[in-house]
Amino acid sequence: MSEARANILARLRAAPQVQPPERPYWQAPSFNDRLDRFRMMIEAVHGEVHVVTEQTWRPHLRKILAEKNVARVLAAPHLGIDWDDVVAYDAPVEDFKDQLVSGIDACVTTTRGAIAETGSLVVVPDVDEPRLASLLPPIHVALLKADDIADNLAQIIEAQGWAAAMPTNLLLISGPSKTADIEQTLAYGVHGPKELIVLVLQ
Amino acid sequence: MPAHVTPPAEMPKDVYYFGTCLVDLFFPDAGLAGMELLKRQGIRVVFPQDQSCCGQPAFNSGHRSEAREVARAQLDAFPEDWPIVVPSGSCAGMMRVHYPDLFQGDRDEERAKAFAGRVYELSWFLVHVLGLDTKLVDKGEKVTVTWHGSCHSMREMGVVDEPKRLIRALSNVTLVENPREKECCGFGGTFAVRQPEVSAAMVADKIDAIGQTGAARVVSGDCGCLMNIGGALDKAGKPTRPQHLAEFLLERCHGR
Amino acid sequence: MAADFSTRAHDALNNPQLRANFRRAMDGLMTKRAAQFEDKDNWTALRAKGAAIKARALAQLPDLLEEFEQKAIANGITVHWAETTADANRIVLEILTAHGAKKVIKGKSMVSEEMHLNAHLEAHGIKAVESDLGEYIIQLAGEAPSHIVMPCIHKNKGEIAQLFTDNIENQPYTEDVDALTAAARQVLRREFASADAGLSGANFLVAETGSLVLIENEGNGRLSTTLPPLHIAVAGIEKLVEKLDDVAPLLALLPRSATGQAITTYVNMITSPRKSGEQDGPRQVHLVLLDNGRSRVYADEQLRDTLRCIRCGACMNHCPVYSRVGGHTYGSVYPGPIGKILTPQLAGLDCAGDLPHASTLCNACVEVCPVQIPIADILVRLRTEAAEPSASPAVKGAGSGHSAVESAVWKGWQAMYANPAAYKVGTKALSVVGNLIPAAAPLLKQWTSVRTKPKFAAKTLHQLAREKGYDNE
Missing domain, CATH: 3.40.50 (Rossmann fold)
Known part of the structure; x- marks a missing residue:
């Protein structure tokens, strides 16, 4: 193994040296109304957006869950959501897998922010909201603070100092799971959620 | 580039x-x-x-x-x-x-x-250089033509709109653009004989697209393309005639 | 393997279903991509930046690989180096065997196709299940991908419906895309839940942070890299970028060029295995860095540009040859224009058949390449290396396309065209007797199969210019 490493690096170092070119100027776009752009982009890829407030989001969520005939919801306890059948993802996946794969109808997670340009949520799974929470249940409800919407990816990488402390897993999520592998026809929920609902807290 | x-x-x-x-x-x-x-x-x-x-x-x-x-x-x-x-x-x-x-x-x-x-x-x-697009005086009969942009003309020399500006300057000429105008005709020099079947498929699609415009002529700025497209039109018995832009312009404006 | 482009092209061209599938799909992709880059100035500036980021990373490649390795190890990722695909296969197998793994669930990975990993694992009693819907479909069909982004683009829904009915228990025949997708979801959920390991590729490796960036739409990439207890990633050594910040412009180019999407549904940034206290994620993450000829490509300054490729597939979507014959005709893992320059370099010109010549050099690929790879120039270079290799040939199999007859023809051509007197005599002769050459003569025969014979003019332009009094100097 180390021999392969040494050989590969030696071949690369033996190649002609060229001066690394500078990065030319290009800047990603910014927007007067970031929420408006975010909403337009994520709705264009089948995401659903509801603008709510700190006071109204829990009853609003309840209404959505009822409309979608959701029974069991996965959510971190500290979110204090108003629903009868809420479970927490508080055991290792090895013990929780069966329930996760088929026993939960919806999950609610927080977000680290969003990107207006592409209509993307920034999701950083952690101890309370593990990686699979936002992936396996058919409906993903994401809570987003309107103030946390950045113009573009470069801006949020910089503003939140990602490079200095990358988490185990960081995700950009732009809409529900989809595929166009069969005759370029869009189909949702191929592996991940069929529905993505964003509650924007203003 | x-x-x-x-x-x-x-x-x-x-x-x-x-x-x-x-x-x-x-x-x-x-x-x-x-x-x-x-x-x-x-x-x-x-x-x-x-x-x-x-x-x-x-x-x-x-x-x-x-x-x-x-x-x-x-x-x-x-x-x-x-x-x-x-x-x-x-x-x-x-x-x-x-x-x-x-x-x-x-x-x-x-x-x-x-x-x-x-x-x-x-x-x-x-x-x-000569601003000819503002000087052309069309003396010809009414005719409908379509344009074929050659690959190297467009993608090496950056010539895309210039020929069409000249054609549009002719008052009796209707230019009908075809949706495959920028697609290679399949000539490619030795490609036509090294990959004759792929080349044939490409030129077949090209003459179809040209035919759909109903144009009496297909005008281009490259004789390689014209030899390929013209030869295929001829062999297929299609009525559209190939012509080089220079010859077309001269004929329209100076009766040659 | 790729020696038979013409034969396979013949078959593909005579398959109207295949031609219609590709034509429709490529037309759709071109339209969607064009809509993403309507602002030409922005496109020009963005691709210049994308090209510079990749060129910059390549210029520092050995250093960045070492930096990446150091960061990744510190993050808890195990890094392996493989000189050949055989080495890479052996490494993957060893890791799986050490974990007693019997089933691997795979996210989409072109490098794993390059390795022919599935066959290697099957031969050693390990089942590899493709989870990307397109890859799953062609795995059922026992085929290889025909496009690097949309692997089953050559199949229509009728064919897929039949495959599902034949292979999935209790699956009725349906051409409803939602129903087919739901059926695959069900089958693959079970495979995910019972897999011992997940395998993925990587789109970018970030030296600054030791992170793997993986983009996808389905969520199968997330599942493959999260649900099983073990994650193995395979990636070419050219995937390095210097800074996390460099990912942003490349992400603004890749999905838009590939499928005309502003961004893929998921962008995964994977930096470490499950940490203590976390409930999920693989307990181990391994990354296999594959060379397989890339360091040889790197040794030549011009050919090195090939390694900028971010595998968006725009070159094939816009290629008039690819859209006529489809991906399988190329007989190589990477089809289309990028395949035409990559395969002869990785496998050797001696193993690439006529691939460098399967192009009209129309430059449609060059026009859309988001990292400005001079594909046409590299094709010409490869033709040159095959026919008349340079003094210190950079490409494996250089000279393999040399033909004494062809060289003599070009020498003869030079003798006539580089000598004005000979040229005048030669062209004059052709204008007199050229039209007597029968249409069935070699070369003309291919030409006249669908075209009439070109007619030599009675007088050359040289003669006409003299007669019309045009000055000679």
């Missing part, structure tokens, strides 16, 4: 004309028409009798040294510092874009670079 072409600093009094080997043997009238168009704008057109071919056939086939020697003969044949106007985007692209690379490290490297910088595609020269 297409070449960045800018007009000569001053309006030239003399220009060289590089006819191309294909035009020389198969489409001399198209070549002559380009010369006439230039001459009628009051320019002295010089046709060096020692010219032959830009070298592209060998270059694209991987025979660089043969290409270079043929190219060197062109450097010799066009010694003066005059613009070199070419009625073919493909040959122009070879000379403007690839000569500097072909002569890299060669004794003629500097000469090749200077030569390359003097090369202009005909329709570009007619529009940007």
Whole structure:
């Protein structure tokens, strides 16, 4: 193994040296109304957006869950959501897998922010909201603070100092799971959620 | 990336004309028409009798040294510092874009670079140097034509709208663009004989797209494409006639 | 393997279903991509930046690989180096065997296709299940991908419906795309839940942070890299970028060029295995860095540009040859224009058949390449290396396309075209007797199969110019 490493690096170092070119100027776009752009982009890829407030989001969520005939919801306890059948993802996946794969109808997670340009949520799974929470249940409800919407990816990488402390897993999520592998026809929920609902807290 | 072409600093009094080997043997009238168009704008057109071919056939086939020697003969044949106007985007692209690379490290490297910088595609020269698109007076009957953009003309020489500006300047001509206008016709020099079936499929689609416009003529700025498209139209018994832009313009405006 | 482009092209061209599938799909992709880059100035600036980022990373490649390795190890990722695909296969197998793994669930990975990993694992009793819907479909069909982004683009829904009915228990025949997708979801959920390991590729490796960036739409990439207890990633050594910040412009180019999407549904940035206290994620993450000829490509300054490729597939979507014959015709893992320059370099010109010549050099690929790879120039270079290799040939199999007859023809051509006197005599002769050459003569025969014979003019332009009084100097 180390021999392969040494050989590969030696071949690369033996190649002609060229001066690394500078990065030319290009800047990603910014927007007067970031929420408006975010909403337009994520709705264009089948995401659903509801603008709510700190006071109204829990009853609003309840209404959505009822409309979608959701029974069991996965959510971190500290979110204090108003629903009868809420479970927490508080055991290792090895013990929780069966329930996760088929026993939960919806999950609610927080977000680290969003990107207006592409209509993307920034999701950083952690101890309370593990990686699979936002992936396996058919409906993903994401809570987003309107103030946390950045113009573009470069801006949020910089503003939140990602490079200095990358988490185990960081995700950009732009809409529900989809595929166009069969005759370029869009189909949702191929592996991940069929529905993505964003509650924007203003 | 297409070449960045800018007009000569001053309006030239003399220009060289590089006819191309294909035009020389198969489409001399198209070549002559380009010369006439230039001459009628009051320019002295010089046709060096020692010219032959830009070298592209060998270059694209991987025979660089043969290409270079043929190219060197062109450097010799066009010694003066005059613009070199070419009625073919493909040959122009070879000379403007690839000569500097072909002569890299060669004794003629500097000469090749200077030569390359003097090369202009005909329709570009007619529009940007002579402003012909504002001077054309159409004397022909009503006709519908479609345009075929050659790959190297568009993607090496950056010539996209110029020919269509000239065609649109003709009052009795209706230009119907076809949706596959920018797709390769399948000529590709030796490609047509190395991959004859793929080439045949490409030109079949091309003449279909042309046919759908209902145009009486398909006009292009490259005789390679015209030989391919025209030959296929002919073989298929289609009524659309191929014509080089220079010949078309001359015929419309000067009855030739 | 790729020696038979023409034969396979013949078959593909005579399959109207296949031609219609590709034509429709490519037309759709071109339209969607064009809509993403309507602002030409922005496109020009963005691709210049994308090209510079990749060129910059390549210029520092050995250093960045070492930096990446150091960061990744510190993050808890195990890094392996493989000189050949055989080495890479052996490494993957060893890791799986050490974990007693019997089933691997795979996210889409072109490098794993390059390795022919599935066959290697099957031969050693390990089942590899493709989870990307397109890859799953072609795995059922026992085929290889025909496009690097949309692997089953050559199949229509009727064919897929039949495959599902034949292979999935209790699956009725349906051409309803939602129903087919739901059926695959069900089958693959079970495979995910019972897999011992997940395998993925990587789109970018970030030296600054030691992170793997993986983009996808389906969520299968997330599942493959999260649900099983073991994650193995395979990636070419050219995937490095210097800074996390460099990912942003590349992400603004890749999905838009590939499928005309502003961004893929998921962008995964994977930096470490499950940390203590976390409930999920693989307990181990391994990354296999594959060379397989890339360092040889790197050794030549011009050819090195090939390694900028971010595998968006725009070159094939816009290629008039690819859209006629489809991906399988190329007989190589990477089809289309990028395949035409990559395969001869990785496998050797001697193993690539006529691939470098399967192009009209129309430059449609060059026009859309988001990292400005001079594909046409590299094709010409490869033709040159095959026919008349340079003094210190950079490409494996250089000279393998040399033909004494062809060389003699070009020498003869030079003798006529580089000598004005010979040229005048030669062209004059052709204008007199050229039209007597029969249409069935070699070369003309291919030409005249669908075209009439070109007619030599009675007088050359040289003669006409003299007669009309045009100056010679």
